[in-house]
Amino acid sequence: MxxxxxxxxxxxxxxxxVDVVVIDDDAGVRWVLQELFSMADISCMHAESxxxxxxxxxxxxxxLAIVDIKLGAMNGLEVARCIYRECKQIKILFITxxxxxxxxxxxxxxxxxxxxxxxxxxxxxLQQVKSVLNQAKGSAxxxxxxx
Amino acid sequence: MQRMITPxxxxxxxxxxxxxKMSFVAVSPAGEIQAVYNPKPPxxxxxxxxxxxxxxxxxxxxxxxxxxxxxEGRLIADPLGLPxxxxxxxxxxYLVLGGCFTQxxxxxxxxxxxxxQSLGVSQDNRIWLQMTFLSASDLSxxxxxxxxxxxxxxxxxxxxTELGQQMLLLAAVEEINKLMVESLNxxxxxxxRILDLVVSSLVILSDVAGAWAxxxxxxxxxxxxxxxxxxxxxxxLQEAWEAxxxxxxxxxxxxxxxxxxxxxxGLSVExxxxxxxxxxxxxxxxxxxxxxxxxxxxxxxxxxxxALEVASLYEFAQQxxxxxxxxxxxxxxxxxxxxxxxxxNDQAISILAVQGISLSIGSSLRNSGFYRxxxxxxxxxxxxxxxxIHQRAILGRNDRVQHIRWDVLPFISDQGAISGAMLLxxxxxxxxxxxxxxxxxxxxxxxxEVAAGLAHEIRNPLAxxxxxxxxxDIVGDQSKQAELLHRLDTELERMNEIxxxxxxxxxxxxxxxxxxxxxxxxxxxxEALLREEANINEIELVFDLPEDPLPPVxxxxxxxxxxxxxxxxxxxxxMAEGGRLIISLARSGxxxxxxxxxxGPGIPEEIMLNITRPFFxxxxxxxxxxxxxxxxxxxxxxxxxxxxxxPREGTTVKIMLPCYEREA
Numbered sequence: 183m184x185x186x187x188x189x190x191x192x193x194x195x196x197x198x199x200v201d202v203v204v205i206d207d208d209a210g211v212r213w214v215l216q217e218l219f220s221m222a223d224i225s226c227m228h229a230e231s232x233x234x235x236x237x238x239x240x241x242x243x244x245x246l247a248i249v250d251i252k253l254g255a256m257n258g259l260e261v262a263r264c265i266y267r268e269c270k271q272i273k274i275l276f277i278t279x280x281x282x283x284x285x286x287x288x289x290x291x292x293x294x295x296x297x298x299x300x301x302x303x304x305x306x307x308l309q310q311v312k313s314v315l316n317q318a319k320g321s322a323x324x325x326x327x328x329x
Numbered sequence: 330m331q332r333m334i335t336p337x338x339x340x341x342x343x344x345x346x347x348x349x350k351m352s353f354v355a356v357s358p359a360g361e362i363q364a365v366y367n368p369k370p371p372x373x374x375x376x377x378x379x380x381x382x383x384x385x386x387x388x389x390x391x392x393x394x395x396x397x398x399x400x401e402g403r404l405i406a407d408p409l410g411l412p413x414x415x416x417x418x419x420x421x422x423y424l425v426l427g428g429c430f431t432q433x434x435x436x437x438x439x440x441x442x443x444x445x446q447s448l449g450v451s452q453d454n455r456i457w458l459q460m461t462f463l464s465a466s467d468l469s470x471x472x473x474x475x476x477x478x479x480x481x482x483x484x485x486x487x488x489x490t491e492l493g494q495q496m497l498l499l500a501a502v503e504e505i506n507k508l509m510v511e512s513l514n515x516x517x518x519x520x521x522r523i524l525d526l527v528v529s530s531l532v533i534l535s536d537v538a539g540a541w542a543x544x545x546x547x548x549x550x551x552x553x554x555x556x557x558x559x560x561x562x563x564x565x566l567q568e569a570w571e572a573x574x575x576x577x578x579x580x581x582x583x584x585x586x587x588x589x590x591x592x593x594x595g596l597s598v599e600x601x602x603x604x605x606x607x608x609x610x611x612x613x614x615x616x617x618x619x620x621x622x623x624x625x626x627x628x629x630x631x632x633x634x635x636a637l638e639v640a641s642l643y644e645f646a647q648q649x650x651x652x653x654x655x656x657x658x659x660x661x662x663x664x665x666x667x668x669x670x671x672x673x674n675d676q677a678i679s680i681l682a683v684q685g686i687s688l689s690i691g692s693s694l695r696n697s698g699f700y701r702x703x704x705x706x707x708x709x710x711x712x713x714x715x716x717x718i719h720q721r722a723i724l725g726r727n728d729r730v731q732h733i734r735w736d737v738l739p740f741i742s743d744q745g746a747i748s749g750a751m752l753l754x755x756x757x758x759x760x761x762x763x764x765x766x767x768x769x770x771x772x773x774x775x776x777x778e779v780a781a782g783l784a785h786e787i788r789n790p791l792a793x794x795x796x797x798x799x800x801x802d803i804v805g806d807q808s809k810q811a812e813l814l815h816r817l818d819t820e821l822e823r824m825n826e827i828x829x830x831x832x833x834x835x836x837x838x839x840x841x842x843x844x845x846x847x848x849x850x851x852x853x854x855x856e857a858l859l860r861e862e863a864n865i866n867e868i869e870l871v872f873d874l875p876e877d878p879l880p881p882v883x884x885x886x887x888x889x890x891x892x893x894x895x896x897x898x899x900x901x902x903x904m905a906e907g908g909r910l911i912i913s914l915a916r917s918g919x920x921x922x923x924x925x926x927x928x929g930p931g932i933p934e935e936i937m938l939n940i941t942r943p944f945f946x947x948x949x950x951x952x953x954x955x956x957x958x959x960x961x962x963x964x965x966x967x968x969x970x971x972x973x974x975x976p977r978e979g980t981t982v983k984i985m986l987p988c989y990e991r992e993a
Binding site for chain 2: 208210211213214215217218221277279299300301302303304305
């Protein structure tokens with residue numbers, strides 16, 4: 183498993199553009215999302231800890247981060263705040279194993295687009311991710327017109 | 330049979346003889362000579378001269394037979410023609426005083442000589458020379474003097490007799506008091522009886538041989554005679570008493586109120602009654618003759634007032650004490666040396682009532698069918714003075730189940746002797762139910778917490794598995810499909826592992842199998858396994874177990890082994906770079922201490938706070954159940970888990986378990 187992770191990071195190093203960073207401490211979840219995104223031709227990097235995830239985000243500045251709310255040592259909400267500080271144009275999609283709401287727990291200025299409850303439907307995941315990526319692509323193609 | 334002079338008159342006559350220095354004779358009422366005092370002629374000659382003796386005996390018989398009060402103090406001539414005076418000592422005796430007028434009157438002496446001669450006394454004796462010479466007036470005044478002394482003496486003696494009777498009365502009162510004191514003795518503890526006696530009874534004292542009787546206020550209730558022969562009186566007394574009791578029903582009249590009632594008996598006694606304060610009861614004294622009923626009654630009333638005061642004081646104390654001992658939450662039973670109940674409070678009565686047992690003062694717990702160990706404990710306490718502290722008992726069955734905490738303690742007197750036993754019982758049925766409910770609630774809360782963790786843990790593999798199934802349809806590549814299936818199998822296995830750990834945590838608290846066990850032995854059982862794992866992880870494992878045997882602890886051996894394994898494995902995992910783990914066992918007070926001391930990286934403070942919470946983990950792939958499970962196992966065994974950690978120096982996990990001491 184660790185060999186695979188390094189492989190991905192090497193592959194990530196090779197790519198110049200990353201669409202999604204997945205931060206989840208569960209290897210199975212990381213693996214399945216990786217498989218899904220590669221089939222949909224979405225470039226993806228993943229991390230098993232918040233700390234690692236923040237490093238990836240600051241390096242690749244992806245338009246989307248998928249963050250597990252419950253991470254081992256570092257809370258997913260905390261991780262999301264750090265990510266946002268690093269990269270202001272990023273969007274965040276939370277995933278959670280608890281049936282919980284994050285209202286009131288998340289700073290309102292955080293660009294959270296939604297919460298995915300485990301177990302999730304891969305169709306819905308793809309749809310949400312693609313919509314974010316399309317928006318990002320649009321805004322990237324159209325230069326900022328105001329100043 | 331000859332009547333003897335009673336000793337008190339003998340003393341009187343002897344002192345008389347000492348004063349008078351003259352010869353006199355005490356004669357019985359039948360005319361017999363009782364004694365001769367200051368023996369001088371002629372009375373001293375009687376034994377030697379039968380004729381003379383016969384003459385004098387005749388003379389004395391004559392006096393006794395024909396004595397008239399007019400004779401008292403008058404001069405008469407005796408058989409020798411000498412002057413004599415007769416005095417009567419009531420029915421006791423007659424005194425005959427004798428003497429001679431002159432030794433110089435020759436005619437008088439010649440007549441005397443011829444009379445002596447005719448009665449067989451030789452004239453050579455000149456016995457008149459030994460006689461007491463008195464004038465007629467001297468003799469008369471001496472006689473008068475004796476009569477005064479005698480009357481005075483009689484009056485004194487009468488008074489003494491009366492005093493004696495009063496003493497007798499007081500003795501009777503004392504006896505009643507003793508009876509009351511006896512009634513007040515905690516061993517009898519019958520306040521009703523005391524009050525019955527003191528307040529509600531008529532006490533009748535008789536001066537006849539100190540007989541006394543009492544009758545209860547309820548005229549028909551009791552009529553008893555305690556001493557003497559007053560049965561004949563009782564009928565009359567009862568009638569009189571009923572009349573008196575009817576007349577003094579006013580409860581607030583002053584303390585003493587005398588009234589006199591004649592009792593129509595042949596003995597012509599008089600009854601005085603008095604009313605006692607705040608009680609429509611009377612005291613009565615029947616008196617006859619010289620007894621001063623009033624003074625006896627006053628003395629008696631005084632005694633009773635004291636007794637009454639003591640009784641009311643006692644009642645007051647009793648009420649206060651009653652309030653006290655009924656206000657405590659414990660059931661309290663006090664017994665005497667025979668195991669008979671002296672005191673039982675309401676709580677004890679209600680505890681016993683649940684078991685269908687009714688006990689009261691005077692009865693015994695022994696063979697009451699209450700609870701054998703308590704009965705035996707009381708017997709042992711009474712016998713040896715030992716104590717039973719904080720004992721537990723479960724009484725009864727089904728709907729009568731009571732959980733009792735009990736103590737039996739000896740009562741030790743000032744002299745250090747055992748004087749009784751005290752049983753304290755606390756019904757802790759509700760407490761037990763409450764704590765059971767709290768435990769259930771805690772378990773539910775823990776289960777809720779665990780279930781929330783479980784949901785998250787299960788949903789990770791579930792998410793992966795579900796996604797894998799969905800991907801299976803999308804991918805066409807067979808090798809990819811095989812990978813997905815393999816992944817699916819792995820995730821399902823993970824779910825199973827999580828559920829197994831979860832069940833271990835929750836089931837262990839509900840399925841307690843407690844037995845005495847030796848933690849040292851468990852560690853020895855685990856040693857081989859732990860050494861193998863330590864070798865793989867390049868860890869030095871040190872066992873520090875004492876050679877001396879340590880007391881056992883109470884617990885589930887399989888669960889405790891699991892705890893030891895969990896903690897040791899945590900240490901191994903923490904020391905990924907190798908290190909040393911020391912496992913030690915020692916006694917600390919009444920607890921055993923098992924320590925797992927590693928020199929790994931230590932645990933950060935923020936993690937320490939959550940370390941035993943279910944599903945809290947910092948390990949990749951960990952369930953977060955290990956320490957939570959261990960902690961809950963140890964809690965059920967009455968032990969605890971302490972974790973001390975210093976960053977970069979290592980972690981010490983300390984298990985404390987209470988020693989299991991078998992009851993001595």
